[in-house]
Amino acid sequence: MATYTTKFTNKQVRRCCFTAFFLILLTSCKQKVDNHDLGVFYQPLNQDRDISQQQWKGFGKEVSDIGIKNVVIQWTQYGNEAFGESHGWLAQRMEVLQDHNIKLWVGLYSDPNYFREIHTNTTEQKVYLTEYFNKLHKSYVQWKTWLKIHSNKVKGLYLPLELSDYDFKTPAQREQLANILKQQIKQYDEPLMISLYLSGQLPQSQIKQWTDQLTNLGLIVYVQDGAGTQALSTDERHAYLDDLGCNVGIIREIFVQDKAAKSFKADRVSKEKFDSILNEETCHPNTMFSLRYLPSNSNPLKLVGEK
Incomplete structure (x- = not known):
């Protein structure tokens, strides 16, 4: 899930660099x-x-x-930024999280030009x-030894594609994507997660059909709730x-976007709002975006531009 924006205005979507996303089988929509x-x-x-190991x-x-x-x-x-690869500072941070009995979904290669190209x-x-999936698989190969060593605390892989009804408006585009994903799934041993965000380009019924299509492929699918970006109205989002x-x-957005800013800028939600998200009853699996916005005085992750 880069910090993302999905402000929809005059058929232009200010995009995510974020991405998001998964499936846990439940038997009833009424089940918490x-x-x-x-x-x-x-x-x-x-x-x-620069964050210390102690922090x-x-x-x-x-x-x-x-x-x-x-x-x-x-x-x-x-x-081109690999964060030290599988022996560098990012891998060390991931292992610290695992030491606290936290399991990981490991994201692969992300293309900075994705939103322009897709x-x-x-x-x-x-x-x-x-071309993109070839690069994804190369990054998977680079991390494969690490994934094997730490497999007991790895839940699966995250594909850093941010799918959207803005980019996949037509049935032909979505069907082609499904066929590509069907072939890609065969190349990975681990469960695969993928995410979507909504810009209001398709009706609810088609979004549901699309998520059903993706989950039927065996993918774990998550959808961003849009609460932080407010790209859609509250009623539209809930629908x-x-x-x-x-x-x-x-994917619960635990940030509040500054609509007046020319480029993306957001603040953390209040502690009260965060607690309400944690305590909300739902039949859906929940994940949040993101650690950087966790409302904690000891959070060492600075917002972009924050001192």
Whole structure:
């Protein structure tokens, strides 16, 4: 799940660099999901490298004490930046989280140009996605030994694609994507997670059909709730989310976007709001975006531009 924005205005969507996303099988939409599997995204940035091991260990304990059981590492490579690869500072931070009995979803390669490249026609999407998935698999190979060593505390892999009804408006685009994903799934031993965000381009029924299509492939699917970006009205958001099956997870945005800012800027939600999110009853698996916005005085992860 990069910090994302999905402000929809005049058919332009200010995009996410975030991404998000999973499936836990439940038998009834009336069933309350057990928070034993509560998750949160961590989006690695180079500025995090300066956090001391002691600070990170303390933060890891606090995250565990909150009741968070899994962390989604949004990416382990962003463009040419590999964060030290599988023996560097990011891998060490991941291992500290595992030491606190936190299981990980390990994100693979993320393309900084994804949002620019993916918004195109069906033919060009196929070319781009083929190239992108090749890079995804290369990053998987680079981390495969680490994944094997730490397999008992790895839940699966996160594919840092942010799917959207803005980019996959047509049935042909969504069907082509499904066919590509079906082939990709065969290349991985671990469960795969993927995420969607909504821009209001498709009706609720088609969004539900799309998430059903993705979960039927065997993917673990999460949908961003849009509460932080407020790209859609509250009623619109609830209408979409309420229509989803209980096996589709929800990414809870624990930030509040500053609408007046020219570029993306957001603050953490209040502690009271955060607690209400933790205590909310739902049939959906829940994860949050993101650790950087966790409202804690001891949070060592600075917001971009924060001193």
